[in-house]
Amino acid sequence: MSTRTFRIAVLGGDGIGPEVCDQSVRVLREIESRLNNVTFDFENHHVGVGEYRVSGNALPDTTFAACQSSDAVLLGAMGLPNVRYPNGKEIAPQLDLRERLGLYGGVRPIRLFNEADTPLKGYAAGEIDFVLVRESTEGLFYGRDAVLDPDADEAFDTMRISRDCTLRVCRLAFEIARKRGGKKKVTLIDKANVLSSMVFFRKVFDEVAAEFPDITADHCYVDASALFLVRDPQRFDVMVTENMFGDILSDLAAGLVGGMGMAPSGDIGATAAVFQPSHGSAPDIAGLGVANPIAMHLSAAMMLDWLDHPECKRGAKMIDDAVAKVLADPAKRTPDMGGKLSTTEITDEILKAI
Structure with missing residues (x-):
């Protein structure tokens, strides 16, 4: 060979x-x-x-x-x-x-290796185990190259959520859930109760979920997700979200298993x-x-x-x-x-x- x-x-x-x-x-x-x-x-x-x-x-x-x-x-x-x-x-x-x-896909596995490493009570090795998938090419990071007018009285950042990018990152999340086995569940983390861009993200996510009937799909607002990560991290299997939300939640998630030194990642493209x-x-x-x-x-x-x-x-x-x-x-x-x-x-x- x-x-x-x-x-x-x-x-x-x-x-x-x-x-x-x-x-x-x-x-x-x-x-x-x-x-x-x-x-x-x-x-x-x-x-x-x-x-x-x-x-x-x-x-x-x-x-x-x-x-x-x-x-x-x-x-x-x-x-x-x-x-x-x-x-x-x-x-x-x-x-x-x-x-x-x-x-497009920021894949961030979170796994507890030893109960001594988590600030949470009552979790043994392997009992905190989920993957956060972050869309990594647009979202609120889309406007990062905008030039700030030093004399302006206000500033804006644009959140871009496109169909193509959302389709591919959601499909990646469902494929990861299928390979992981276990719960076979994907949770969309959004803010669809307030932001139109997140209503669109949820719509596309639901379209993708229909392509994976063997995987359970649900939704959770980003603020509630922060609470549940601390109170009940076992409710999550694979999470998929927008760029900025993923940036923030992945740091919180790392804190559950010992800190940033325990948090690997892969940025995946075609x-x-x-x-x-x-x-x-x-x-x-x-x-x-x-x-x-x-x-x-x-x-x-x-x-x-x-x-x-x-x-x-x-x-x-x-x-x-x-x-x-x-x-x-x-x-x-x-x-x-x-x-x-x-x-x-x-x-x-x-x-x-x-």
């Missing part, structure tokens, strides 16, 4: 981005050594604030071209709050990648995908070697699963199982979760568990 080589564009990012990204490449190298007839070709590229300071372009054309030609992109956290564009907005090439590559932790660049701890790499490792596992090769899927399960095995011991934690292990040390534990 011939060997399949997957090209992976590695974009380290800023702050703690390179620290956790490098550790995940270590994990992937170990996985590679255990797979049959599969290899990974990692190509490092410059992106983010560091590149912006050098060239004035946070996402150089050569880097974007590499992302286009790669089988997948592994992305470290990017941006630094004290470095901004002249319009006052943060440098966020990850958003440019989503829009230019058509990465022909491309980018995988990154949901957290930011955390400049306050950059260079200290204490960042939590778990979200990055779980994002790498999502990448392997998305590559859709039997051996890669087996590698994804190796990573997921190793993370679960390590986190079963509440003493094996980085400082953000009350532990004492460094970024490298907890990765070492995962490597031993593979």
Whole structure:
């Protein structure tokens, strides 16, 4: 059997981005050594604030071209709050990648690995387990490139909800629910009691729901969803929502299972995908070697699963199982979760568990 080589564009990012990204490449190298007839070709590229300071372009054309030609992109956290564009907005090439590559589906799995990691009472490992799917190319982020008139007396942002984008992100959510098994349920998170754009989102969602008669579909207002995530997270299986709502709720959801260092993500398109932790660049701890790499490792596992090769899927399960095995011991934690292990040390534990 011939060997399949997957090209992976590695974009380290800023702050703690390179620290956790490098550790995940270590994990992937170990996985590679255990797979049959599969290899990974990692190509490092410059992106983010560091590149912006050098060239004035946070996402150089050569880097974007590499992302286009790669089988997948592994992305470290990017941006630094004290470095901004002249319009006052943060440098966020990850958003440019989503829009230019058509990465419409922000898939954010939330899973509790140990009861010690949740602020909620009475939940054991695996009892908080759902996926939030965020439309990632429009919504309230649609107007992010608008220029603010410094002399204006008011400002507006436009929320765009299109049929095409809504169809594809809702179908993705239902497909995920079908593959997950379990509850086989998709909940639309909207604000259809107030916003016309959300009434439209709900209408399209209901059309898609009719295509999946084996999946239960329901609706929940975004404010009620925030309450239920804290009071009854087990009511959710797969959630699908608009860009800004998803941005906010995914952070809340991460807090249920230990924090942003436990929250992986994949931005999925028709022909491309980018995988990154949901957290930011955390400049306050950059260079200290204490960042939590778990979200990055779980994002790498999502990448392997998305590559859709039997051996890669087996590698994804190796990573997921190793993370679960390590986190079963509440003493094996980085400082953000009350532990004492460094970024490298907890990765070492995962490597031993593979």
